[in-house]
Amino acid sequence: MQREAGLRVVIAARTAIRTTLHEAVTAAGMQVAADCESAAELIAAVSRERPDVCVLDRELRGGGLAATAAITSPPRAPKVLVVGGRGSPAELRAIRLAGAAACLPGDIDAAGLTEAIAALTRKEPQ
Numbered sequence: 001m002q003r004e005a006g007l008r009v010v011i012a013a014r015t016a017i018r019t020t021l022h023e024a025v026t027a028a029g030m031q032v033a034a035d036c037e038s039a040a041e042l043i044a045a046v047s048r049e050r051p052d053v054c055v056l057d058r059e060l061r062g063g064g065l066a067a068t069a070a071i072t073s074p075p076r077a078p079k080v081l082v083v084g085g086r087g088s089p090a091e092l093r094a095i096r097l098a099g100a101a102a103c104l105p106g107d108i109d110a111a112g113l114t115e116a117i118a119a120l121t122r123k124e125p126q
Contacts, residue, residue: 052078
């Protein structure tokens with residue numbers, strides 16, 4: 001059995017994006033531990049669910065970067081994958097400084113998304 005099949009993922013995004021992300025993650029056999037529509041819901045879900053990875057919308061209600069910083073600071077924090085944004089060098093730097101492990105464009109396909117999630121969990125801790 002592949003490690004990806006046991007991954008626990010929390011998704012935090014606007015409704016239309018959240019539905020697409022949820023479908024891609026479950027189709028890949030990963031477990032969606034929680035779906036969140038705001039930064040506050042995400043922070044509570046991460047504390048409660050202890051996911052391996054969080055996939056969050058850059059435009060998350062309550063602030064995608066603030067939520068990233070909040071969930072990546074504790075020990076044993078999940079890996080964070082930010083989806084969306086303009087992709088400018090300044091924005092990518094801000095996302096990395098907030099603690100995200102990776103950033104993808106908003107138009108990523110399902111296969112690219114799930115491969116990026118799996119790749120995050122295969123990386124050795126720094």
